[in-house]
Amino acid sequence: MRLPEFMRTTTFRSVLMIFGAFVLCTLLIFGIVLRQTSAYLTSNIDRLVDNMAKTVIAGELLRTTERLEDQLRSDPRQVKLGGIFDSAGTRIAGNIESLPPGLRMNALAQTALVARIDDTGRRMQTARVIVEQLPGGNTLVVGRDPDEAPEIFKITQRVVVLGLSAALCHGLTAGAWLSIRTQKRIEEVNRRIQRIVAGELRQRMPTLGNNDPFDRLAVLVNGMLDNIEALVRNLASAGDDIAHDLRTPLTRVRILLERARGNAQSFEDLESAVDHAIAGIDHTISIVTALLRIREIEQTRRLVEFSDVKMAELLQEVGDLYEPFADEKRLLFSVKIDSELAARADRDLLFEAIANLVDNAIKFTPEGGRLELRLTRDGENGIIRVSDTGPGIFERERELIMQRFYRADRSRSTKGLGLGLSLVAAIVKLHGFRLNIAPGAGFVAEIAFQPISMKTHIAA
């Protein structure tokens, strides 16, 4: 027979185990209590027996029997035992049938099985007794029936049994309840996860608002799901953008080839069409390459490539690479170093980022403009600043331009991929630096970094 579902859950098993441990503890505690109690009771009885023996013995020898009889008479609860036996073991007085065998003389109280005889008849009972040798050869036995101890034992037993059965019922109910409740929640969670897996990204874990561990976990998972949903939506829109951006040049190429095939009058016409087509395809390839590059940077965590980079040197190099280019466009290009600084960075990537900013600046600044690449300080931070006299960026466009493919209105007329700044943003983010693009006239982009001290590092 299979157990019901709730009995097979971990929760239920845990409850059972805890309950088992609880029973063991209870039994142990009661055992100790019982032991202590019975020891206490026995010592009490022993004292009473001892007193009785002393009372009987004290005084005239001839009246010993009388004194014993007195004692036995004043015993409404019928717990006292006593007897005087001659040296042959024959009973002279008292309510003990015969001298119990194997008892130590003149010792402390001991347990013995004796036969009690009185008006009601004869019965065997366990008692605490003292045996004393009387002067003249007779033997005195006094004792007491420890009737309270078994009584207490019986009561205790009843309490334990009753208590434990109640606890057992309670435990089982609680276990079942907990187990069923947990199971229900997990089933609910499972159901929702399955729906998420099936693509329903809007689904969330259920919360009760009671801040229990389950709830906290659910809140955490929901937060994670929010992030994932946002990311997926971003990706999807980036994917859409890619598709759009590739579709346009590919369509152009297709039309070009189609028309050339139908209309070309000469081999030269065809050749020029093919050249245009190749250029168009190169353009789409460069989009794909740039995208892959951004993804590569966004996904790398290769801090191993990081080294101490001298920023002034790096900026000079970028200047060196782009100076002829700016010159060609009759732009006034200057590299200014206010402060020699160094930073932990991937040199190649950082070079690429700065080169991109400069490239952008050259691209967007009209002929005759000015362009500056500057290394400076702002309090704790080192700043790499690229500024130009181009059209600048409006506040609302700042975030957008860092997203893939976005090109501000000012640049619609200039050919480009719209990926440059997202690449820069990805590189800056990888380094833990900050990219700031100032709004207003003239384009100003700043990379703020944490400078390191070259000297300390060399010393280390």
Place this chain on the structure above:
Amino acid sequence: MARVLLIEDDTEMATELSEELMGRGYAVERAADGTDGLAKARTRQADVLIVDRMLPGIDGLAVIETLRKERVRTPALVLSALGAVDDRVRGLRAGSDDYLTKPFALLELIARLEALLRRPAENLSTALRVGPLELDLIARSARRGERAIDLLPREFRLLEYMMRRPGQLLTRAMLFEEVWNYKFVPRSNLVDVHIGRLRRKLDGPDEQSMIYNVRGEGFILRAPA
């Protein structure tokens, strides 16, 4: 006639490439997987290897690594669909001599193949000469005939690279990788601007130009006829 061993598993690609190469006067041997490629390369009959990065059987880089361990030093050009910077570095570390990312222009492939076949011998002389052009590597000075040419350090580097490879087509990507040693792809005309500068310095008013533009593809340094 240079012999090329083409190790490429994509049949269509291999056919296109080998036809192009044969049209240009190379002898082409083909292998469709790593095992076959390795066996054919071991015979040392090829002058240059073109190895696809991802091959069935043995991976392209593993082929090159194995060859290098066996002291087969035939220059190898890796073709790869993996374009990440790390992949390129890994390819060069495995012992390949150049790394070209798909998709590429056919001329880019040919130029790089030629560069591998005509690798400049370790030239220990302290001066380079192409026609009237002379480069003193110690004094770091240049002259054309009697005329001294004043070069910036970056222009000197560029000219040195070109003078070590006279008459060879040098593509923009090759120049950018080798002269500037940068690992990203700049806008195409960045190299042109630098070459333009250099050309204006090399060519006097009445002199014939020594740097030839190959339309859309790259540059050749050549002694004037």
